Amino acid sequence: MELRDIEIFLTLAEELHFGRTAEKLYISPPRVSQSIAKQEKRIGAALFERTSRRVALTPLGIQLRDDLEAGYRRILDGVEAATTTAHGGPAALTLGVMGPMWQDLAPLTALFRSRFPQVDFRLREIRIDDPYTPIRDGDVDVALLWLPVDETDLQVATVAFTEPIVLMVSPGHELAGRAAVSLDELGPYDILPSGLPVPAYWEAAISPAKGRPTEPGRPTPTREEVLWALANDPNSVAFACGQGLKYYDRGSAVYIPFDEQPTLQWGLVHRAGRAGHWAREFIRLAEEIGPIDLSLELELDPRWLRRFDLAG
Numbered sequence: 001m002e003l004r005d006i007e008i009f010l011t012l013a014e015e016l017h018f019g020r021t022a023e024k025l026y027i028s029p030p031r032v033s034q035s036i037a038k039q040e041k042r043i044g045a046a047l048f049e050r051t052s053r054r055v056a057l058t059p060l061g062i063q064l065r066d067d068l069e070a071g072y073r074r075i076l077d078g079v080e081a082a083t084t085t086a087h088g089g090p091a092a093l094t095l096g097v098m099g100p101m102w103q104d105l106a107p108l109t110a111l112f113r114s115r116f117p118q119v120d121f122r123l124r125e126i127r128i129d130d131p132y133t134p135i136r137d138g139d140v141d142v143a144l145l146w147l148p149v150d151e152t153d154l155q156v157a158t159v160a161f162t163e164p165i166v167l168m169v170s171p172g173h174e175l176a177g178r179a180a181v182s183l184d185e186l187g188p189y190d191i192l193p194s195g196l197p198v199p200a201y202w203e204a205a206i207s208p209a210k211g212r213p214t215e216p217g218r219p220t221p222t223r224e225e226v227l228w229a230l231a232n233d234p235n236s237v238a239f240a241c242g243q244g245l246k247y248y249d250r251g252s253a254v255y256i257p258f259d260e261q262p263t264l265q266w267g268l269v270h271r272a273g274r275a276g277h278w279a280r281e282f283i284r285l286a287e288e289i290g291p292i293d294l295s296l297e298l299e300l301d302p303r304w305l306r307r308f309d310l311a312g
Contacts, residue, residue: 001039001042003072003075004035005035005038005039006068006072007025007072008021008025008027008031008032008035008036009035009036009039009047009064009065009068010065010068010069010072011024011025012032012036012048012055013057013061013065016054016055016056016057017055018032018033018055024155024272024273026273036048043060043064045058045060046058046060046061047060047061047064048061076274076277077277091116091118091119091120091278092119092120092121092122092278093112093119093120093121093122093141093142093276093278093279093282094122094123094124094139094140094141095109095121095122095123095124095140095141095142095143095144095282096123096124096125096126096134096135096139096140096142096143096144096145097123097124097125097126097143097144098125098126098127098128098131098144098145099125099128099243100243101144101161101243101266102123102144104161104243104292104294105144105160105161105292107289107292108160108282108285108286108289108292109121111285111288111289112281112282112285115281115285116278116281119278124139124140126140126143126145128196128197128198129197129198131143131145131146131198132149132151132154135154135269135270135271136153136154136271138271141270141275141276141278141279142157142268142269142270142275142279142282142283143268143269143270144160144161144266144267144268144269145266145267145269146198146202146205146206146264146265146266147159147205147264147265147266147267148201148205149267149269150199150201152272153271153272154269154270154271154272155269155270155271155272155273155275156267156268156269157267157268157269157270157275157283157286158267158268158283158286158287159265159266159267159291160266160267160268160286160291160292161265161266161291161292161293161294162263162264162265162266162291162292162293162294162295163241163242163243163263163264163266163293163294163295164241164242164257164258164261164262164263164264164294164295165206165208165239165240165241165242165258165262165263165264166239166240166241166242166245166255166256166257166258167181167186167237167238167239167240167255167256167257167258168230168237168238168239168240168253168254168255168256169230169236169237169238169253169254169256170230170231170234170236170252170253170254171252171253171254172234173230173234173237173254174234175237175256176254176256178256179256179257180256180257180258180259181256181257181258181259182258182259182260183208183209183258183259183260183262186209186237188235189235189236189237190233190235190236190237191207191209191210191236191237191238191239192221192226192229192230192236192237192238193207193220193221193226193238194206194207194223194226194238194239194240195220195221195222195223195224195225195226195227195238196223205264206239206241206264207239208239208258208260208262209239226238227252227253230253231252240253240255241264242294242295243294261295263295265291268282268283268286270283
């Protein structure tokens, strides 16, 4: 069995979808079908059960996947290690992070350093108004970014971090004294945009309820303009994330949790295709410890408790 056929088989065993497998490997769906048919003919039994609605591994397919997976990874890692040695390059990983979020990844980065002390582990800050260029240019190997990432040349590997989405109002707002609110209660209020220079689908991710559209010909407000509007318009509200309270709170706003507990997810993202060896190890450790949840930390934050009159 050729190495490419093994790659096709293992990718289909993971995706269980011929179209997604073809897209992930940059080949045509017929090429995937031909490869699987050739492997099944050689082995003499079906590896996948196919219907019009689903693709599933047969027991023999599960056995083959388990037997091939570890060896395939060792082969690829060996080739990559040899290539690194041939080029005289040290073992290195560059992580891209926006703002101070690297502090919240401390459990993951500490685990990576303890497991792989020989790796030159570097950090590069990513600008919120240009989050994708460092990945595309190869300046970072893997980046922590808001989800979703709707870019065909980038791939989300796993969810690494979650944080609560909360309501932001001025201290004098009629909702400021509430311990929690429901999204359904926001109908009478003017919901402002985030004011951040982010893609439209990121703006939608941070906004669990639809606000007013920007007036034609009027520029989207900046973050400072949103904060000014909140302070001067008693009918205005906005959404914010937990890390906004943790790192950027200036005492000019009140943060209120929602009954529905909406969250914003952050994922580890790399260029489409196979990530580098150390990026894969970093992603594997992120999957091992599971998504870091900022809401658990904020529950113990005295600023959070004081705002909701829970600290006494």
